[in-house]
Amino acid sequence: MMTKSDYTAAQSRAAAMIRESGISITDEEAQKVEVADFGLGRLDVEGAQILTLIATGRIAVKIVALFPCQTLPEHWHPRVGEDPGKEETIRVVSGTVHIYIPGDDNMREGIIPNGQKDSYTARHELILKPGDQITMEPGTKHWFQAGQTGAVMYSFSTVARDILDGFTNPDIKRVTEIQEA
Amino acid sequence: MMTKSDYTAAQSRAAAMIRESGISITDEEAQKVEVADFGLGRLDVEGAQILTLIATGRIAVKIVALFPCQTLPEHWHPRVGEDPGKEETIRVVSGTVHIYIPGDDNMREGIIPNGQKDSYTARHELILKPGDQITMEPGTKHWFQAGQTGAVMYSFSTVARDILDGFTNPDIKRVTEIQEA
Numbered sequence: 001m002m003t004k005s006d007y008t009a010a011q012s013r014a015a016a017m018i019r020e021s022g023i024s025i026t027d028e029e030a031q032k033v034e035v036a037d038f039g040l041g042r043l044d045v046e047g048a049q050i051l052t053l054i055a056t057g058r059i060a061v062k063i064v065a066l067f068p069c070q071t072l073p074e075h076w077h078p079r080v081g082e083d084p085g086k087e088e089t090i091r092v093v094s095g096t097v098h099i100y101i102p103g104d105d106n107m108r109e110g111i112i113p114n115g116q117k118d119s120y121t122a123r124h125e126l127i128l129k130p131g132d133q134i135t136m137e138p139g140t141k142h143w144f145q146a147g148q149t150g151a152v153m154y155s156f157s158t159v160a161r162d163i164l165d166g167f168t169n170p171d172i173k174r175v176t177e178i179q180e181a
Numbered sequence: 182m183m184t185k186s187d188y189t190a191a192q193s194r195a196a197a198m199i200r201e202s203g204i205s206i207t208d209e210e211a212q213k214v215e216v217a218d219f220g221l222g223r224l225d226v227e228g229a230q231i232l233t234l235i236a237t238g239r240i241a242v243k244i245v246a247l248f249p250c251q252t253l254p255e256h257w258h259p260r261v262g263e264d265p266g267k268e269e270t271i272r273v274v275s276g277t278v279h280i281y282i283p284g285d286d287n288m289r290e291g292i293i294p295n296g297q298k299d300s301y302t303a304r305h306e307l308i309l310k311p312g313d314q315i316t317m318e319p320g321t322k323h324w325f326q327a328g329q330t331g332a333v334m335y336s337f338s339t340v341a342r343d344i345l346d347g348f349t350n351p352d353i354k355r356v357t358e359i360q361e362a
Contacts, residue, residue: 022203024274024311054270056316058339059240061270089235089242093205130205135237156337158239 001177002037010035014049014065021094021152023063025051033065038073039173045113048072048144052160060086060160064153066097066146071113074100074120074143074168080161085138088157092128095151099126099134100143110145119169128153141168182358183218191216195230195246202275202333204244206232214246219254220354226294229253229325233341241267241341245334247278247327252294255281255301255324255349261342266319269338273309276332280307280315281324291326300350309334322349 002010015030034050037043047070054061066072077086090099098110103124112120122141126134136142144153163174183191196211215231218224228251235242247253258267271280279291284305293301303322307315317323325334344355 026312029312053272053314054316054337056268056270058268059270059337061242061337087237087239089237089240091234091242131207131210133234135235156235156240156242 001039001041001179002035002043003179006043007035007176007178010043010047010049013067014051017065017094017150018051018063018152023093023152025063029053035176036174037176038167038169039175039177040073040169040171044070046071046073046116055160058159060155060157062155062157062160063093064090064144064155066095066144066151066153068146068148068150069111070146070150072144073172074122074141075165076141077138077161078164078166079138080164083159086157086160087135087138088155089133089135090128090144091133091154091156092130093152093154094130095149096147097128097151097153098145098147099128100124100145101126101136102141109147116169121168182220182222182360183216183224184360187224188216188357188359191224191228191230194248195232198246198275198331199232199244199333204274204333206244210234216357217355218357219348219350220356220358221254221350221352225251227252227254227297236341239340241336241338243336243338243341244274245271245325245336247276247325247332247334249327249329249331250292251327251331252292253325254353255303255322256346257322258319258342259345259347260319261345264340267338267341268316268319269336270314270316271309271325272314272335272337273311274333274335275311276330277328278309278332278334279326279328280309281305281326282307282317283322290328297350302349
């Protein structure tokens with residue numbers, strides 16, 4: 001649950017970060033930035049700001065802005081019928097992004113949000129800077145954390161069905177509830 | 182046919198344009214910019230510089246840099262077996278892009294390359310600036326022309342099979358031949 005004013009403040013902050021990263025977005029797009037607190041009510045720690053540029057039945061392009069040290073919780077994109085699941089490439093535009101996938105635990109720079117050890121099982125750390133990218137096969141668990149200056153990245157993928165994503169933390173609700181003032 | 186030195190000069194020029202547009206690319210990527218003269222031997226008039234960021238069996242992301250007034254010839258993405266053909270979204274990053282698709286002829290700013298009237302049949306003009314985008318359904322004929330300062334754009338699409346694209350001009354060869362010095 002977020003208050004309307006917290007929601008719009010996060011939206012404006014994210015739109016400014018996107019523009020500062022060098023990406024041109026229209027004013028209409030700036031107002032469509034989605035603020036996701038994943039139902040956890042601690043946006044600055046666990047959350048993400050997402051602007052969908054393209055969402056057809058075949059591909060999706062999104063811009064993800066993360067505030068300093070903000071963490072996008074561990075999740076994966078499951079098979080849906082004939083679709084083997086969303087294949088996703090993350091490409092960093094500004095800032096540093098720590099990406100965690102399954103593999104040997106080499107985590108050095110990341111910080112597991114307080115008390116959430118069980119919700120972050122992937123501990124293989126990749127540190128991506130502007131111009132770096134990684135492609136994740138469908139079904140791969142992954143989570144992201146911005147470095148200390150925040151980060152802006154693209155997510156290029158096959159069709160997105162966010163509402164069907166799996167999350168390791170069972171408390172997560174994908175749709176942000178907004179409390180009208 | 183292009184000489185090796187013309188090819189690398191165009192590559193460097195395009196990489197510089199891409200970076201000036203605000204997109205971070207690695208040095209390795211800069212050296213992978215593809216220069217396409219479409220076998221016509223007049224790159225500055227009809228040609229394109231293309232950097233493929235992603236090319237999986239499901240999606241493709243490319244950066245297209247066009248020199249001032251350079252024209253990417255009319256083409257379309259045909260059905261291939263079960264695939265209805267490439268669905269493509271162009272999103273402008275810098276400069277102005279004139280995009281031509283089938284529809285009423287409202288062409289005002291575009292210039293048909295000399296003597297090539299029959300190779301440019303789509304005459305419905307859309308003028309796109311940074312942050313503007315358009316999605317083209319598979320099979321739609323389209324061609325692009327940069328404005329006077331050149332242009333950089335993203336092409337976000339389903340799987341790309343460039344070699345199977347159709348071109349209106351029968352003289353076009355999709356693969357650039359390079360003459361070693």
